[in-house]
Amino acid sequence: MKDISRNDLLTKIQEVEFACLDLNLYLDTHPKDQKALMDFNMLAEEACRLRKIYEMKYGPLTNFGFSLAKYPFNWINDPWPWEYQ
Template identity: 50%
Template sequence: MKQAPNPGADRYALMEKIQMVDFALVELTLYLDTHPQDSQAIQQFNQLAVESRDLKTMYEKQFGPLRQFGGSFSGYPWNWGDSPWPWQL
């Protein structure tokens, strides 16, 4: 028997991917602060930055706004109050 799709599980899985990529970006930022000439780390940082942006865009298309301060657009009507908030997942 095939299980029905679980949109909540999809939301959690996508958020977990976003958190993993963003964690790696923070770590690479700290590393690059002390190793600014490491071209391989810079390349990895840039690849992960694109991946983070794409994952967040995908999340927003499926589940609503994620980034504040102009990083995300609102639907109509204003949907920033819709839950759950990303930190509530």
């Protein structure tokens, strides 16, 4: 995963988070679907892993205590995660 570009890593994070959201909506109406729950948990762990890789390389993806910050505080550094192309 260390050879992946910043943009490709952000895209992968978005894909995995979208799959989590989709499964979350499905589980809202099918709470006893054990396979879907297992898939959701696997993807949630993958999303955490990918966000951790991104944040270690490029800085926080979110603010207000959802991501740890390094010294000096780098949340204000450009580009912001949603501005990177």
